[in-house]
Amino acid sequence: MKKLPIKKITLVVIILVSSFKVFSKRTLYVNNFENILGNETAENELLAYSQNNEFETLLLYGLHIINSNHNLQNPATNIILANFIYKAKTSYGVLDVGATAENAWFFTNVINVYNNSRNNPLEKLDTYNLEFEYWNYSSTGPGGYYCTNYLTPNSLPCTVDGAFQFYIATLKSMKTLADSNAHLITTEAYVGWTTAGQADTIGANLDRLRLHAYVENPNTAFNYSENRLLDFANGNPGIVISIIFSSEPNFMQNWLINNSMSAAEQIYTANYISGSSSWSNNINLEGFTYFAYTHQTNISLSNNLEPYKEIITYPNPVQNILTVENFKNLKNIRIYNNVGQLVIETNGSEIDFTNLSKGIYQIQLYSDKEVLIKKILKE
Structure with missing residues (x-):
């Protein structure tokens, strides 16, 4: 991608949004759904949170429990789920509702039967x-x-290879269900760790992949996921991928509370753009997925860029002193090298690059609830 000599931070953010599809879709895994469904207050709280934070897709856990309580194959009893989905789509801006499960039997005999009913x-x-x-x-x-x-019940060995065989067989069954359904169904899977060979097979058997980047700080998230992204890019050009951030306490929760979802997404996007130039055209990086709803308390999208529209940085490239002007309302500045290491942190308006090695650096300008990003070249 050709780098443009942009000076204003807001323009940098606009370029990230318009040139890549990383902000086009935001997805929320909904855990504890079995205790939300049927409770009007809890349902509306979930849907209001989704709407306020621009989640287009909800992925529902706990449907096996809901099926035990409400028989999702029966239209007389599955109306409770139907009403929730209808409300989400017609009143709260949700475009897509998905079912999460772990075996083909449940998709075939419960989820697909529900849909057809x-x-x-x-x-x-x-x-x-x-x-x-x-x-x-x-x-x-x-x-x-x-x-x-x-x-064991399917005569497969209790090994990673045996489990992978089961995984692929399930994906193929899901794809068969989707292809025979009059309603447009997208098949997808969550992936943590995979080999290059497994990536080739997985990518050939689904429509979308959700790839975890379970780290505490988004500055390390791209490096954490890069090799796996490259495996999928090499084996399946054009594959659609959504990056999963975990808002669990042992992962990114604290960072997201102190910053925002859009801040994390902007950081990942900037690192992805600079780190994947030779293979990014092979991936449709569709957006970001968050795990999971009950861990999202006090986490917000917070993507208001208006207070920072006058911020400028110069010179770029820089040899010695980088100056930041119109710093009003910003709290501090952090500089990261191209492997995600913090090399400078300051609240001053002049930053000394003299002792830094030549290369590309990421400058992050923080307010209380936002971070804006620019690339700086040190000569």
Whole structure:
């Protein structure tokens, strides 16, 4: 991508948004949904949070519990889910509601049956999302959850390879269901760790991939996910990928509370643009996914850029002193090198690059609830 000599920070952000599809979709995993569905107050709180923070897609956990309570195959009893989906789509700006499950039987005999029982497309599920951690040996090995419940009953070895066979077979079953459904269904899967060969196979058997970047700070998220992105880019040009951030306390929750979702997304995007120039055209980086709803308390989108429209930085390239002007309302400045290491932190308007090595640096300008980003070249 050709680099443009942009001086104003707001213009940099606009370029990130318009040139890449990373802000086009934001997705929320909804945990504890079995205790939300049917509780009007809890439903409306969830949907208001989704609307206020511009989530277009909701992925629902706990549908196996809801099926036990409400029989999702029966249109007389599954109306409780239909009403929720209809409300989400017609009153709260949700465009896509998905079902998360871990086996083909549930997609075939519950989720797909539910969809076929509803005539109104505004009551239907739009995404079939597989969550089966085949790479997790504690679950796939002898005595593990997957081994006991899925691998042994299907005459598969209790190994990562056996679990991967089950995973791919499930994706193929999901794809068959989607292809035979009159309603447009997107098939997708969550992936943590994978080999290059596994990436090739996975990418050939789904419509969208959700790839985790479970780190505490978004400055390290691209490096954490880069090799896996490259594997998928090499094996499946054009693959659609959404990056998952975890708002769990042991991952990015604290950072997101003190900053914002848009700040994390801007940082990842900037690093992706600078780090993937040779292969980024092979990936449609569709957006960001957040795990999960009950961990999102006090986390907001906060993408108001208006207070920072006059900020300028010069010179760029820089040899010695970089000057930041119109610093009003900003709290501090951080400079990161091209591997995500913090090299300078200051609240001053003049930054000394003299002792830094030549190369590209990322400057982050922070307010209380926002961060704006620019690339600086040190000569």
